[in-house]
Amino acid sequence: MKVFLHTRDMGKFNWINEIREFARIPIEGEYLALNSNSDWYKVQLIVHTPFECDCNAEVYAVKIDHNLVKENVLI
Numbered sequence: 001m002k003v004f005l006h007t008r009d010m011g012k013f014n015w016i017n018e019i020r021e022f023a024r025i026p027i028e029g030e031y032l033a034l035n036s037n038s039d040w041y042k043v044q045l046i047v048h049t050p051f052e053c054d055c056n057a058e059v060y061a062v063k064i065d066h067n068l069v070k071e072n073v074l075i
Contacts, residue, residue: 001023001024001025004018006061019055020034030043040069046059
C-alpha cells in the first residue's frame with residue numbers, strides 16, 4: 001500500500017515527507033523502521049484517504065530511541 005509518510009525528531013518540527021510502500025497501513029502506537037539500519041519511529045497519527053489520490057493513507061511518526069523501547073519491553 002502506498003503511504004505518504006511524515007517523520008520527525010522528538011521535540012522538533014523537522015518533518016521529512018516521502019511516499020513509501022508498506023505491506024499494510026501502520027497503526028497508531030506501532031513502531032516502524034525504513035530499512036535495516038534506520039532509526040525507529042513510533043506512529044502517532046494515521047489519516048486514511050479513501051478517496052481518489054496517490055496514497056492509501058498519511059502516517060505521522062516520531063523518531064524514538066529503540067534501545068529504550070526494547071529495555072522497557074524486555075525487562
